[in-house]
Amino acid sequence: MSDVQSAQPDSQVETHLVDLLDFDKFALIKMLVQNRLKVVWCMRLNRAQNDEEHTRIQVHPPLSCIGHDSPLDACNACHMM
Numbered sequence: 001m002s003d004v005q006s007a008q009p010d011s012q013v014e015t016h017l018v019d020l021l022d023f024d025k026f027a028l029i030k031m032l033v034q035n036r037l038k039v040v041w042c043m044r045l046n047r048a049q050n051d052e053e054h055t056r057i058q059v060h061p062p063l064s065c066i067g068h069d070s071p072l073d074a075c076n077a078c079h080m081m
Contacts (some may be wrong), residue, residue: 010036 008016010033017029032039040063048054 007038014029014033014037017032018026021029041057044057045054
């Protein structure tokens with residue numbers, strides 16, 4: 001998943017994911033690339049080691065998840081949990 005959270009252009013991430021997952025998973029790859037900020041944010045929330053870290057991550061969601069009542073709502077709306 002480090003490719004998804006990298007600063008590489010979408011096209012490079014997409015190419016690398018095709019290499020990893022094969023072309024027959026292209027619909028999944030396209031969805032991951034389109035939602036990569038949401039994926040990374042939800043992964044970071046899930047990996048938070050304590051409440052302080054969870055809260056710190058929570059206050060900086062990707063713009064595409066802003067407007068939801070809670071991080072869980074945002075992740076569910078992003079179809080990432």
